[in-house]
Amino acid sequence: MDPKNSRFSTQISHLALDIGGTLIKLVYFSPNGDNCEDGSIVVGNGCSVVQGRLCFAKFETRKIDDCLDFIRFNILQHSGVQHTNGTARDKLSVKATGGGAFKFADLFKEKLGIVFDKEDEMHSLVCGVNFLLKTVPREAFTYLDGQKEFVQIDHNDLYPYLLVNIGSGVSMIKVDGDGKYERISGTSLGGGTFLGLGKLLTKCKSFDELLELSHQGNNRVIDMLVGDIYGGTDYSKIGLSSTAIASSFGKAISDGKELEDYQPEDVARSLLRMISNNIGQIAYLNALRFGLKRIFFGGFFIRGLEYTMDTISVAVHFWSRGEAKAMFLRHEGFLGALGAFTSYKDQSHSTELKPHHHTVERAVLKCSDDDSFRHIPVTANVNDGEAIECSINLV
Numbered sequence: 001m002d003p004k005n006s007r008f009s010t011q012i013s014h015l016a017l018d019i020g021g022t023l024i025k026l027v028y029f030s031p032n033g034d035n036c037e038d039g040s041i042v043v044g045n046g047c048s049v050v051q052g053r054l055c056f057a058k059f060e061t062r063k064i065d066d067c068l069d070f071i072r073f074n075i076l077q078h079s080g081v082q083h084t085n086g087t088a089r090d091k092l093s094v095k096a097t098g099g100g101a102f103k104f105a106d107l108f109k110e111k112l113g114i115v116f117d118k119e120d121e122m123h124s125l126v127c128g129v130n131f132l133l134k135t136v137p138r139e140a141f142t143y144l145d146g147q148k149e150f151v152q153i154d155h156n157d158l159y160p161y162l163l164v165n166i167g168s169g170v171s172m173i174k175v176d177g178d179g180k181y182e183r184i185s186g187t188s189l190g191g192g193t194f195l196g197l198g199k200l201l202t203k204c205k206s207f208d209e210l211l212e213l214s215h216q217g218n219n220r221v222i223d224m225l226v227g228d229i230y231g232g233t234d235y236s237k238i239g240l241s242s243t244a245i246a247s248s249f250g251k252a253i254s255d256g257k258e259l260e261d262y263q264p265e266d267v268a269r270s271l272l273r274m275i276s277n278n279i280g281q282i283a284y285l286n287a288l289r290f291g292l293k294r295i296f297f298g299g300f301f302i303r304g305l306e307y308t309m310d311t312i313s314v315a316v317h318f319w320s321r322g323e324a325k326a327m328f329l330r331h332e333g334f335l336g337a338l339g340a341f342t343s344y345k346d347q348s349h350s351t352e353l354k355p356h357h358h359t360v361e362r363a364v365l366k367c368s369d370d371d372s373f374r375h376i377p378v379t380a381n382v383n384d385g386e387a388i389e390c391s392i393n394l395v
């Protein structure tokens with residue numbers, strides 16, 4: 001079998017999806033050079049090693065048609081697996097995870113001729129994090145007091161750790177090794193709660209708008225502080241400073257104001273603080289339950305936002321008295337999709353992901369600029385993850 005011809009014919013081994021409650025995440029392999037001709041090396045055992053990079057894109061789940069168009073025009077057509085009338089030559093199998101892998105299976109089959117090869121969501125999240133921590137340098141970092149510090153990962157001392165994935169809801173997973181994990185907790189107060197309540201309370205239309213608002217807000221306008229209750233002083237006997245939040249949104253009880261009387265930016269700020277703080281605290285309590293010192297936070301809720309990371313870090317630091325550490329990931333939102341992508345390697349006649357070149361940090365936007373991605377008829381949010389240089393083995 002000529003690997004160049006068979007490369008993408010029956011399995012789109014260069015694409016994986018994670019379809020969540022709010023967002024669809026795509027990870028796809030983009031070969032270097034024009035249509036792989038330059039980037040591909042055929043090695044002795046009949047494998048071909050293709051140099052390229054992993055690219056990332058996301059779409060709102062409610063706008064799933066944009067995602068279908070993106071795959072149709074930028075991945076299927078480009079890979080030569082689709083007729084010009086839009087139908088696929090063969091049945092195509094693609095790795096997919098998240099609830100939408102079940103919910104939208106029929107839609108993808110009908111519209112794109114793609115059959116989902118489903119991967120478990122928790123399993124994919126864990127595979128994704130382990131892949132990142134083991135192969136991508138400067139992936140994990142701490143964020144405290146405005147300081148971002150990359151964490152050196154010791155491969156021999158990685159486990160156990162707690163993974164807290166903040167998507168629409170929140171899952172907390174104790175990870176003990178490759179494929180060794182247990183979902184120990186979760187909370188329904190997650191990113192979906194922030195966005196849902198935020199839309200209702202501020203009339204914002206999008207997550208980005210809500211975040212932008214929250215930048216300008218002051219949570220103390222609405223949150224009831226310890227000092228508000230204690231006449232401006234700390235409650236030092238139990239370790240609470242006067243500026244600590246005693247009750248999120250508590251001032252609204254007695255302010256005598258209606259929602260319209262508050263500035264939407266203050267509401268957004270309080271909301272962001274409340275959700276982040278609560279997740280940080282629940283994460284700490286679960287870390288304490290199992291004696292875990294390292295907590296990695298992922299999911300698209302974080303979005304690399306300093307205020308969110310700082311709030312979570314402070315919560316973990318405060319409650320653990322500095323014993324536990326909150327860590328964040330550069331590819332935070334793509335853990336499940338990356339995990340699903342790496343699962344191709346578990347099969348014969350598929351790809352083996354072999355990252356070999358980790359230092360290049362090209363903005364993923366680049367992917368749409370180069371020769372191999374000339375035609376982008378639909379807008380995708382492709383600037384949220386940095387591309388990862390790698391090679392894949394195609395057997």
Ligand SMILES: Nc1ncnc2c1ncn2[C@@H]1O[C@H](COP(=O)(O)OP(=O)(O)O)[C@@H](O)[C@H]1O
Pocket residue numbers: 019020021022023024060098166167168169190191192193194195207208298299300301302303333
């Ligand atoms: N562009 C965006 N649109 C909507 N939500 C976003 C966006 N960016 C970040 N978010 C936040 O991320 C959450 C979804 O995170 P994600 O990890 O993708 O979870 P899910 O798999 O449930 O979709 C949303 O609920 C929201 O809080």
Ligand SMILES: CC(C)(COP(=O)(O)O)[C@@H](O)C(=O)NCCC(=O)O
Pocket residue numbers: 019020021022098099121166167168169170171185186187188
């Ligand atoms: C059901 C889910 C695993 C789905 O994942 P998501 O799309 O939110 O990333 C997640 O929303 C969750 O863990 N919710 C919290 C449920 C709970 O433990 O109360």
